[in-house]
Ligand SMILES: CSC[C@H]1O[C@@H](n2cnc3c(O)ncnc32)[C@H](O)[C@@H]1O
């Protein structure tokens with residue numbers, strides 16, 4: 001009884017006790033914690049040592065807490081940091097290099113030749129930094145990456161102060177990162193080991209796709225992922241051609257092949273999933289695997305439609321990703337939420353198929369769950385890391401505010417993001433990045449544009 005009294009103190013007791021010192025106290029017009037679902041009006045978040053301490057009505061919070069740093073945002077909504085469940089961050093340097101093509105022509109005739117010529121640690125350093133600047137400015141606090149030189153992606157993420165899951169990539173052909181399966185796996189273990197004690201950057205195995213990774217390396221990934229207790233991130237059922245080729249080569253569809261290898265499990269994060277039979281949806285649900293839906297990339301490459309409402313209806317944890325900025329062509333989860341919600345309605349023929357709250361959950365808590373990070377981030381809850389985003393809602397474009405969730409998903413744009421915190425660090429302050437030298441980045445980006453443009 002006493003314990004309950006202490007964890008839910010009555011207001012009159014609070015006013016009598018001394019205020020608690022915290023680093024930061026943010027007073028917002030609205031807070032959308034995602035978990036529990038709903039909108040809190042005129043609430044405040046107290047942050048200390050990088051974590052959320054409490055979420056309280058603003059009047060009580062002003063009495064209960066004393067902060068070194070107090071921020072008033074009466075026209076803003078505070079939401080959890082957005083989580084991009086599938087990126088190839090450094091491909092930002094290839095944005096607009098090859099457009100209006102289907103996946104395999106885009107990859108084989110344009111992207112892979114460009115990568116063979118240009119990918120290096122320096123390319124990944126600058127491309128990832130460019131992507132991180134774009135992501136932080138648009139409210140993304142965590143991304144799940146699949147690209148060459150994951151050690152460099154990790155270094156840049158720590159410097160920028162953005163949470164990242166770096167992909168321990170495997171692909172059957174030699175690249176600037178590794179020559180063969182043995183070297184890909186050796187480097188994977190090295191990168192994982194180097195990040196063992198990192199709280200901001202973690203790892204996932206990232207075999208590229210069933211059509212580029214043969215059974216042997218996939219079996220080794222399944223074993224190592226269990227041993228290291230990390231996710232497996234793979235492109236899966238992206239196009240109809242992928243399915244047809246698999247049936248021709250292996251006699252089964254890719255999901256069945258992965259099932260036989262033991263990869264369809266709660267570790268699996270399957271990206272795209274535009275081609276799905278009903279029994280496959282049931283098998284993914286039974287296996288406890290997660291899906292990363294990338295609606296804009298699927299639309300641009302005309303890959304197909306992921307049946308999001310069916311997946312969610314079957315209980316499959318479905319997150320949201322942009323894919324690389326060369327097939328999207330941005331890293332904007334605001335626009336991705338809106339596209340996901342609209343597309344799901346169109347695909348299901350049902351206007352209630354994916355409501356605004358579900359779209360925000362996909363871009364936050366579902367992403368965290370898919371990456372095994374839901375104990376750390378994905379919602380605004382006491383004890384979790386203070387990964388938070390302030391979005392201005394008192395603009396003309398989002399007025400009047402009947403339902404903040406509706407404004408956020410159906411009307412707001414990333415340009416309305418003003419402040420971002422990752423683990424309590426204020427990485428975007430009133431629209432300005434605090435961890436990235438934007439002018440130096442612009443200059444390096446222009447140099448890459450010159451080089452890649454000449455090659456194109
Ligand atoms: C092994 S590093 C990742 C590899 O993936 C390529 N890529 C980018 N977007 C896609 C996509 O939508 N489907 C398949 N592969 C993709 C990227 O260019 C790298 O080579």
Ligand SMILES: [Zn+2]
Pocket residue numbers: 086087088235271323324
């Ligand atoms: Zn991809």
